[in-house]
Amino acid sequence: xxxxxxxxxxxxxxxxxxxxxxxxxxxxxxxxxxxxxxxxxxxxxxxxxxxxxxxxxxxxxxxxxxxxxxxxxxxxxxxxxxxxxxxxxxxxxxxxxxxxxxxxxxxxxxxxxxxxxxxxxxxxxxxxxxxxxxxxxxxxxxxxxxxxxxxxxxxxxxxxxxxxxxxxxxxxxxxxxxxxxxxxxxxxxxxxxxxxxxxxxxxxxxxxxxxxxxxxxxxxxxxxxxxxxxxxxxxxxxxxxxxxxxxxxxxxxxxxxxxxxxxxxxxxxxxxxxxxxxxxxxxxxxxxxxxxxxxxxxxxxxxxxxxxxxxxxxxxxxxxxxxxxxxxxxxx
Amino acid sequence: xxxxxxxxxxxxxxxxxxxxxxxxxxxxxxxxxxxxxxxxxxxxxxxxxxxxxxxxxxxxxxxxxxxxxxxxxxxxxxxxxxxxxxxxxxxxxxxxxxxxxxxxxxxxxxxxxxxxxxxxxxxxxxxxxxxxxxxxxxxxxxxxxxxxxxxxxxxxxxxxxxxxxxxxxxxxxxxxxxxxxxxxxxxxxxxxxxxxxxxxxxxxxxxxxxxxxxxxxxxxxxxxxxxxxxxxxxxxxxxxxxxxxxxxxxxxxxxxxxxxxxxxxxxxxxxxxxxxxxxxxxxxxxxxxxxxxxxxxxxxxxxxxxxxxxxxxxxxxxxxxxxxxxxxxxxxxxxxxxxxxxxxxxxxxxxxxxxxxxxxxxxxxxxxxxxxxxxxxxxxxxxxxxxxxxxx
Ligand SMILES: Nc1ncnc2c1ncn2[C@@H]1O[C@H](COP(=O)(O)OP(=O)(O)O)[C@@H](O)[C@H]1O
Ligand code: SF4
Ligand SMILES: [Mg+2]
Numbered sequence: 001x002x003x004x005x006x007x008x009x010x011x012x013x014x015x016x017x018x019x020x021x022x023x024x025x026x027x028x029x030x031x032x033x034x035x036x037x038x039x040x041x042x043x044x045x046x047x048x049x050x051x052x053x054x055x056x057x058x059x060x061x062x063x064x065x066x067x068x069x070x071x072x073x074x075x076x077x078x079x080x081x082x083x084x085x086x087x088x089x090x091x092x093x094x095x096x097x098x099x100x101x102x103x104x105x106x107x108x109x110x111x112x113x114x115x116x117x118x119x120x121x122x123x124x125x126x127x128x129x130x131x132x133x134x135x136x137x138x139x140x141x142x143x144x145x146x147x148x149x150x151x152x153x154x155x156x157x158x159x160x161x162x163x164x165x166x167x168x169x170x171x172x173x174x175x176x177x178x179x180x181x182x183x184x185x186x187x188x189x190x191x192x193x194x195x196x197x198x199x200x201x202x203x204x205x206x207x208x209x210x211x212x213x214x215x216x217x218x219x220x221x222x223x224x225x226x227x228x229x230x231x232x233x234x235x236x237x238x239x240x241x242x243x244x245x246x247x248x249x250x251x252x253x254x255x256x257x258x259x260x261x262x263x264x265x266x267x268x269x270x271x272x273x274x275x276x277x278x279x280x281x282x283x284x285x286x287x288x289x290x291x292x293x294x295x296x297x298x299x300x301x302x303x304x305x306x307x308x309x310x311x312x313x314x315x316x317x318x319x320x321x322x323x324x325x326x327x328x329x330x331x332x
Numbered sequence: 333x334x335x336x337x338x339x340x341x342x343x344x345x346x347x348x349x350x351x352x353x354x355x356x357x358x359x360x361x362x363x364x365x366x367x368x369x370x371x372x373x374x375x376x377x378x379x380x381x382x383x384x385x386x387x388x389x390x391x392x393x394x395x396x397x398x399x400x401x402x403x404x405x406x407x408x409x410x411x412x413x414x415x416x417x418x419x420x421x422x423x424x425x426x427x428x429x430x431x432x433x434x435x436x437x438x439x440x441x442x443x444x445x446x447x448x449x450x451x452x453x454x455x456x457x458x459x460x461x462x463x464x465x466x467x468x469x470x471x472x473x474x475x476x477x478x479x480x481x482x483x484x485x486x487x488x489x490x491x492x493x494x495x496x497x498x499x500x501x502x503x504x505x506x507x508x509x510x511x512x513x514x515x516x517x518x519x520x521x522x523x524x525x526x527x528x529x530x531x532x533x534x535x536x537x538x539x540x541x542x543x544x545x546x547x548x549x550x551x552x553x554x555x556x557x558x559x560x561x562x563x564x565x566x567x568x569x570x571x572x573x574x575x576x577x578x579x580x581x582x583x584x585x586x587x588x589x590x591x592x593x594x595x596x597x598x599x600x601x602x603x604x605x606x607x608x609x610x611x612x613x614x615x616x617x618x619x620x621x622x623x624x625x626x627x628x629x630x631x632x633x634x635x636x637x638x639x640x641x642x643x644x645x646x647x648x649x650x651x652x653x654x655x656x657x658x659x660x661x662x663x664x665x666x667x668x669x670x671x672x673x674x675x676x677x678x679x680x681x682x683x684x685x686x687x688x689x690x691x692x693x694x695x696x697x698x699x700x701x702x703x704x705x706x707x708x709x710x711x712x713x714x715x716x717x718x719x720x721x722x723x724x
Contacts, residue, residue, distance in 0.1 A: 068710045087717050205452035213519060214440045246680045 003320035053305030059298035070109035078107040078262045096283035099274040114263040122179045123241035130190035138198025154189035168256040190236040242299045264288035351385035352559040353527045356384040376633045378404045380583040386559035393562045396580035399630040401564045406531045410445040444520035448532040450512035453505040467522040487518040529561040556724040560704035567606045569711040571595040579603045582641040589667030636705035
């Protein structure tokens with residue numbers, strides 16, 4: 001990124017085209033509804049200020065909508081078999097049928113619900129564990145930190161997927177098992193990241209000030225420090241969801257999940273079972289594969305966008321929520 | 333209270349006033365984390381021996397260059413650092429320095445700290461309302477949102493942030509340094525403390541608003557009968573602000589007494605040095621950075637100089653100064669110093685016969701003429717090289 005390009009942007013900025021993140025006028029009455037509105041508007045502005053974030057979140061939003069409403073639109077019962085075996089896409093079956101005559105379009109709609117739901121839920125739980133371990137470890141230090149760091153480092157060096165494959169075998173098959181195993185094998189990386197961040201945050205003066213005014217440790221961790229790390233946590237959550245989606249699909253593809261539920265992973269498992277790749281049944285394996293790739297790419301785009309917003313040198317267009325003086329400082 | 337008792341209070345306030353907070357022989361070593369194969373573990377000996385007493389309605393100044401341990405003392409008093417040794421007494425009762433949780437919170441309900449840097453001491457993501465609501469809630473002064481709002485608005489008015497209804501919804505980045513420091517003061521007041529520790533409350537602020545903030549603190553001190561600790565590197569402002577002044581150098585308290593005495597008749601060579609660097613009373617709020625003569629700076633506190641830590645910079649340094657720290661010598665009027673030039677706790681100056689006459693007359697002369705006022709050349713900066721007696 002050249003400095004010249006940034007300079008040009010600054011030079012052509014019209015003052016009135018720079019809306020500030022926060023409203024200039026504050027509501028006279030403090031109504032929680034108004035503040036919620038402000039926050040939503042802020043989120044909206046962040047989402048739309050960067051093209052990568054905008055595209056990525058549109059795609060994610062699309063998948064979320066499909067996950068919620070898709071099954072209502074499904075023309076067939078996704079598990080109902082029929083005599084129409086392995087038919088290519090047609091008007092009756094938009095994405096063709098499986099070897100047992102199940103409608104693939106209906107399966108995709110139901111599978112999206114299952115995969116997106118479990119992907120995001122597991123991602124959320126993984127992030128939650130990382131946040132709690134990272135912040136507690138970084139804030140308290142001492143013996144608590146040493147124990148938690150030791151555990152974190154152990155989980156960090158264990159290769160996640162092989163461990164997951166082994167661990168899944170020990171528990172009853174099903175989504176809860178997979179979720180648990182994925183949480184177990186994925187929390188450590190972000191926990192370490194957040195611990196380092198918290199370590200530097202806890203000596204900040206506002207944290208000391210909160211302690212001096214009598215705040216409890218928990219309150220300081222989750223109300224003073226955590227909100228200041230929300231950007232890192234958001235990025236960590238997004239990349240965790242990508243990884244969780246892939247891990248989830250991989251485990252189901254290997255037949256380690258409940259193969260009778262309909263999800264992207266189990267669709268791929270059954271496609272693989274009936275050799276669809278070699279018999280040219282592309283309409284069977286391509287749709288779930290494309291969905292995973294598309295959702296993964298969309299999440300990655302969001303993360304790149306977050307990086308750009310956070311790092312002014314990567315900013316392709318001056319985002320709206322940075323005051324002008326700051327932009328000029330970033331250039332010089 | 334009977335009439336005669338009131339009379340006593342007026343006649344000898346020092347005798348009747350009980351200190352709210354006292355510290356005795358506080359010491360703080362910060363262990364260094366570096367691993368050393370040979371030798372004992374090392375530490376920063378930030379504060380060696382600090383004692384002070386804070387009285388209701390009175391301000392005590394602690395003066396010293398940056399690095400002399402002022403912040404460390406304040407944070408020990410605020411129970412943010414655990415003293416390595418020493419005693420803190422609150423209303424005469426020793427404070428349990430191991431206490432955590434509820435007991436610590438109870439202590440903090442009485443002792444509050446204002447930080448040096450108002451740009452760092454407020455959380456950027458929280459509004460003014462949040463900052464002020466927390467102490468109200470934590471210490472049980474407000475039980476619902478309406479009480480909270482009323483008290484916050486009252487606090488904002490007390491620190492002269494009006495219209496308070498506008499400030500309550502602001503975020504730190506929307507406020508100037510002075511406004512932020514007022515919020516920080518309001519946050520400390522929200523607890524309704526008896527003791528306010530102000531750690532260089534104006535040093536990060538614009539020169540033009542320093543006096544406003546100091547006057548605000550003075551007003552609050554009088555209104556609330558707060559015991560105030562005022563930390564500063566500007567000895568001239570100590571005279572304006574505080575009844576009592578203590579001078580610290582490299583973790584040692586070297587001189588103290590009524591501010592008028594200490595700033596007008598400084599005894600310790602370090603105090604004289606500080607005053608020679610800021611002599612003009614008209615400039616006293618201009619807050620020029622201390623420019624001490626090039627003879628040195630605060631030494632490393634990992635391996636501090638032995639004895640009197642000032643001896644490498646002191647023009648009057650003697651052999652005994654390297655060996656041990658002088659005991660406290662009373663100089664009258666509540667004025668005391670730790671310096672062998674004036675004795676070693678027993679009133680007898682510890683100097684050789686020849687030096688003794690030279691320095692003690694010099695000291696006596698500077699006492700006599702130093703009363704003329706701050707900024708006259710009668711103050712004898714030790715760095716002028718010549719001994720005071722040879723000048724006259
Ligand atoms: N948390 C800490 N850990 C290690 N050393 C510290 C710490 N705080 C202060 N010090 C050291 O203690 C000495 C005194 O510092 P401080 O109390 O901040 O002085 P002042 O406030 O007078 O400038 C300095 O040498 C400083 O480096
Ligand atoms: S004369 Fe000795 S004791 Fe007094 S300040 Fe100088 S070095 Fe310290
Ligand atoms: Mg300091």
